[in-house]
Amino acid sequence: xxxxxxxxxxxxxxxxxxxxxxxxxxxxxxxxxxxxxxxxxxxxxxxxxxxxxxxxxxxxxxxxxxxxxxxxxxxxxxxxxxxxxxxxxxxxxxxxxxxxxxxxxxxxxxxxxxxxxxxxxxxxxxxxxxxxxxxxxxxxxxxxxxxxxxxxxxxxxxxxxxxxxxxxxxxxxxxxxxxxxxxxxxxxxxxxxxxxxxxxxxxxxxxxxxxxxxxxxxxxxxxxxxxxxxxxxxxxxxxxxxxxxxxxxxxxxxxxxxxxxxxxxxxxxxxxxxxxxxxxxxxxxxxxxxxxxxxxxxxxxxxxxxxxxxxxxxxxxxxxxxxxxxxxxx
Numbered sequence: 579x580x581x582x583x584x585x586x587x588x589x590x591x592x593x594x595x596x597x598x599x600x601x602x603x604x605x606x607x608x609x610x611x612x613x614x615x616x617x618x619x620x621x622x623x624x625x626x627x628x629x630x631x632x633x634x635x636x637x638x639x640x641x642x643x644x645x646x647x648x649x650x651x652x653x654x655x656x657x658x659x660x661x662x663x664x665x666x667x668x669x670x671x672x673x674x675x676x677x678x679x680x681x682x683x684x685x686x687x688x689x690x691x692x693x694x695x696x697x698x699x700x701x702x703x704x705x706x707x708x709x710x711x712x713x714x715x716x717x718x719x720x721x722x723x724x725x726x727x728x729x730x731x732x733x734x735x736x737x738x739x740x741x742x743x744x745x746x747x748x749x750x751x752x753x754x755x756x757x758x759x760x761x762x763x764x765x766x767x768x769x770x771x772x773x774x775x776x777x778x779x780x781x782x783x784x785x786x787x788x789x790x791x792x793x794x795x796x797x798x799x800x801x802x803x804x805x806x807x808x809x810x811x812x813x814x815x816x817x818x819x820x821x822x823x824x825x826x827x828x829x830x831x832x833x834x835x836x837x838x839x840x841x842x843x844x845x846x847x848x849x850x851x852x853x854x855x856x857x858x859x860x861x862x863x864x865x866x867x868x869x870x871x872x873x874x875x876x877x878x879x880x881x882x883x884x885x886x887x888x889x890x891x892x893x894x895x896x897x898x899x900x901x902x903x904x905x906x907x908x
Contacts, residue, residue: 580626581872584854586778587751591700591730593657595847596872597629598622598865599782599858604641606805612644614861619648621862623655625869631856633661633704634689635671642692653695660689661734663704677707679718686722702732702754706907712740716747737907738771745775752778759842759888760786761897784846784855789820791839792828808899816895826887830880843871845884
């Protein structure tokens with residue numbers, strides 16, 4: 579199958595209806611496998627999954643370098659999204675953010691070089707920098723767009739007020755944020771603003787960091803370098819509560835002869851046609867499962883059952899550690 583496209587914002591950005599989060603190819607989910615990662619990227623293009631998400635901080639730098647290598651001769655077949663905004667020194671991520679205009683320009687030059695391209699399709703501020711007015715950030719990205727080095731402007735994990743302020747300076751085409759059956763925090767304040775301003779939503783971690791696939795273990799059963807080992811929702815009693823809440827996903831999947839993760843993606847795709855999930859994987863088999871979710875149709879009754887079972891308050895534990903939550907603009 580080949581995926582349909584969806585529009586993000588009103589500035590002309592069109593992407594595949596399911597994207598590919600590339601972070602896990604270089605960090606957070608066990609050892610890297612460059613050959614399989616490149617094969618997965620090439621398979622994504624074959625399947626029409628051409629919206630690829632990366633960031634300078636993934637690695638740091640290694641993920642962009644991987645994409646640059648994998649996309650040699652294929653650049654015009656994909657839409658590349660990358661991000662700036664974390665403090666990186668000597669190739670290591672440090673504490674804090676850095677969205678000073680001079681640093682944004684420097685970061686973009688580095689990303690262009692690593693990605694082996696002359697333009698970035700969608701450039702996000704990775705996290706809101708409380709020390710730099712968002713108007714300065716938007717203005718700097720606007721200049722990069724004018725120079726042809728960037729095509730569209732995005733924000734990541736920004737709150738409603740920040741989105742409005744940025745959009746007033748230069749149109750925001752997309753907000754990237756965690757959104758799924760597992761994490762519904764955007765529904766009260768942020769999604770109404772996105773609809774009002776006609777900004778697309780790029781949903782990362784649409785499978786609940788893997789929890790909604792049904793193929794998960796307790797935090798302590800993951801290796802020390804795996805993100806899930808420190809995920810509060812995988813720990814202790816939280817794990818037990820969340821496994822019970824997610825049972826409905828597994829039940830509906832069984833009734834449709836589908837995978838649980840496909841049900842979670844189908845729910846997102848049917849929520850709104852301006853939502854684009856970017857499930858992350860570094861393996862072709864999981865990529866193929868994720869893309870196939872676009873052909874699954876859930877009934878109104880099934881959607882209600884999912885909404886009810888995983889409603890806000892039904893999931894136990896915060897989605898991030900306290901340190902990481904402090905960087906979310908809510």
